[in-house]
Amino acid sequence: MPDRRIISADRQEDERQFEASLRPRTLAEFIGQTNLKENLSIAIQAAKARGEAMDHVLLYGPPGLGKTTLAGIIAAELEVGFEQTAGPVLQKKLDLTGVLTAIRPRQVFFVDEIHRLMPDVEEMLY
Numbered sequence: 001m002p003d004r005r006i007i008s009a010d011r012q013e014d015e016r017q018f019e020a021s022l023r024p025r026t027l028a029e030f031i032g033q034t035n036l037k038e039n040l041s042i043a044i045q046a047a048k049a050r051g052e053a054m055d056h057v058l059l060y061g062p063p064g065l066g067k068t069t070l071a072g073i074i075a076a077e078l079e080v081g082f083e084q085t086a087g088p089v090l091q092k093k094l095d096l097t098g099v100l101t102a103i104r105p106r107q108v109f110f111v112d113e114i115h116r117l118m119p120d121v122e123e124m125l126y
């Protein structure tokens with residue numbers, strides 16, 4: 001019998017949808033950070049105009065600042081797919097290989113908590 005719990009660390013589908021509905025979907029909806037938005041907008045427009053993948057972007061700052069949201073916005077504004085993983089999830093080089101094979105050209109690949117990457121996995125991305 002499946003383990004039914006009232007509380008669980010797993011994210012529920014309705015929670016995921018509710019959380020997604022709170023996130024701004026465009027740069028225009030994202031509040032503040034004018035300089036950042038301007039820089040990102042230029043990079044996004046340039047990548048789209050050239051039909052190329054956008055350069056790598058490092059978003060840093062305390063939790064809740066909008067890094068994950070911005071990563072999603074970048075993909076939406078580029079009109080490309082969005083794939084997300086996290087440093088602690090990628091324990092072995094093989095984990096990264098699996099994720100990378102599913103990635104389409106030009107799509108956004110967001111690595112959350114990148115400071116937690118294992119050195120050899122990091123080396124592979126490099």
Ligand SMILES: Nc1ncnc2c1ncn2[C@@H]1O[C@H](COP(=O)(O)OP(=O)(O)O)[C@@H](O)[C@H]1O
Pocket residue numbers: 019022023024029030031032033061062063064065066067068069070
């Ligand atoms: N500048 C902003 N404008 C609008 N909403 C924001 C902004 N910064 C954060 N949020 C909202 O706050 C919540 C947490 O943001 P999130 O992107 O998960 O932060 P982080 O990934 O940096 O921890 C999300 O619901 C997000 O939409």
Ligand SMILES: [Mg+2]
Pocket residue numbers: 067068069112
């Ligand atoms: Mg985040």
